[in-house]
Amino acid sequence: xxxxxxxxxxxxxxxxxxxxxxxxxxxxxxxxxxxxxxxxxxxxxxxxxxxxxxxxxxxxxxxxxxxxxxxxxxxxxxxxxxxxxxxxxxxxxxxxxxxxxxxxxxxxxxxxxxxxxxxxxxxxxxxxxxxxxxxxxxxxxxxxxxxxxxxxxxxxxxxxxxxxxxxxxxxxxxxxxxxxxxxxxxxxxxxxxxxxxxxxxxxxxxxxxxxxxxxxxxxxxxxxxxxxxxxxxxxxxxxxxxxxxxxxxxxxxxxxxxxxxxxxxxxxxxxxxxxxxxxxxxxxxxxxxxxxxxxxxxxxxxx
Numbered sequence: 001x002x003x004x005x006x007x008x009x010x011x012x013x014x015x016x017x018x019x020x021x022x023x024x025x026x027x028x029x030x031x032x033x034x035x036x037x038x039x040x041x042x043x044x045x046x047x048x049x050x051x052x053x054x055x056x057x058x059x060x061x062x063x064x065x066x067x068x069x070x071x072x073x074x075x076x077x078x079x080x081x082x083x084x085x086x087x088x089x090x091x092x093x094x095x096x097x098x099x100x101x102x103x104x105x106x107x108x109x110x111x112x113x114x115x116x117x118x119x120x121x122x123x124x125x126x127x128x129x130x131x132x133x134x135x136x137x138x139x140x141x142x143x144x145x146x147x148x149x150x151x152x153x154x155x156x157x158x159x160x161x162x163x164x165x166x167x168x169x170x171x172x173x174x175x176x177x178x179x180x181x182x183x184x185x186x187x188x189x190x191x192x193x194x195x196x197x198x199x200x201x202x203x204x205x206x207x208x209x210x211x212x213x214x215x216x217x218x219x220x221x222x223x224x225x226x227x228x229x230x231x232x233x234x235x236x237x238x239x240x241x242x243x244x245x246x247x248x249x250x251x252x253x254x255x256x257x258x259x260x261x262x263x264x265x266x267x268x269x270x271x272x273x274x275x276x277x278x279x280x281x282x283x284x285x286x287x288x289x290x291x292x293x294x295x296x297x298x299x300x301x302x303x
Contacts, residue, residue: 040294043286050280054100063091065098065250074266083272086258095250096273102251103232103280106166110231111224113170118177119220123208125178126185136182139175147172148234155243165244169234173227180223184216225288229281236277252277 053060062082069089077084083092125135142150147169154168188194188211197207238244239253247254252273259269 038290039286040290043283043288043290046279046283047287050100050276050283051104053097054104057097057101061091061094061097063094065090065094066248067091074262077268084266084268086255086269087262088258092255092269092272095255096252096276098250099252099255099273100276100280102162102245102249103235103277106162106169106235107228107232107280107284109166110169110173111228113166114174114177114227115220115224117170118174119181119213119216121174122178122181122216123185123212126182127189127204127208127212132182135178139178142172142175143179145172147230148237151234151238152241152243155238160242160244160246162245162249165235165238168238169231172234173231177220177223177227180219181216184219185212188212188215222288222292225284225291229284229288232277232281232284 067090069085072081072085072089073087075081075085075089081091081093083096086092086095121135121139125132145153150172151165151168154171155164158164158168194207194211197211235244235251236253236256239251240257242254242257244253245251247258255273256270259266263270
């Protein structure tokens with residue numbers, strides 16, 4: 001504790017102020033967490049940095065990412081153009097910075113939508129045996145198609161836009177969440193506290209909400225990080241082949257697609273967005289691995 005004083009009638013009265021610095025015990029807990037879960041710290045830090053870059057893109061970007069300047073096309077990286085310019089004279093650095101917004105938006109949105117749809121169907125299929133066979137046969141059919149091919153097929157039926165990309169990738173990814181949740185629900189149904197709730201006449205929605213759903217959150221968090229990373233790669237792939245976001249919207253995939261024709265002579269156009277995409281996907285996967293180790297009680301006992 002620290003103290004300060006104020007004059008009251010010629011005397012100085014001590015006023016106690018709370019400490020703002022962490023205690024040695026608190027510092028020890030933080031260091032212990034970092035030591036036990038370094039992947040969470042590294043992955044979470046990198047993801048946080050990428051989120052900040054996306055949020056601050058209007059301030060970090062040095063040029064308009066869509067402004068054409070044919071007179072300055074294919075400039076090498078320099079003090080004026082940090083990542084160089086593309087074949088239309090657009091600033092690659094600004095396009096890469098703004099491209100982080102699209103990739104993170106698609107990744108987080110797909111993870112959220114896939115978790116909502118997959119959890120809903122997984123809870124219904126796992127707890128209600130009558131619809132289990134129907135729902136899971138549909139999920140098996142969707143899972144038999146590679147996610148990227150299913151997303152390409154769905155995008156072929158719609159026009160190119162960020163919203164349609166999110167919907168297409170979510171449809172391709174949510175069956176895996178559904179199967180995961182269904183497996184968790186099937187194991188929880190046999191637990192004594194769930195059987196007791198059923199025997200006492202508790203309504204099924206209440207059992208699902210109070211006893212089943214909370215126990216699915218840990219595996220959902222881990223699965224969500226992997227879906228987020230997979231969605232970023234899928235979005236970049238779709239944009240690279242021209243089936244994703246429209247060319248006017250800067251994204252890492254279409255930046256690489258525009259630079260592939262000059263790859264041998266101007267590799268920086270492809271190199272910088274590829275590096276940003278790789279770092280972001282690696283960070284999300286590290287975060288997912290760390291969450292898996294931290295939330296799995298069997299692994300926690302070994303640490």
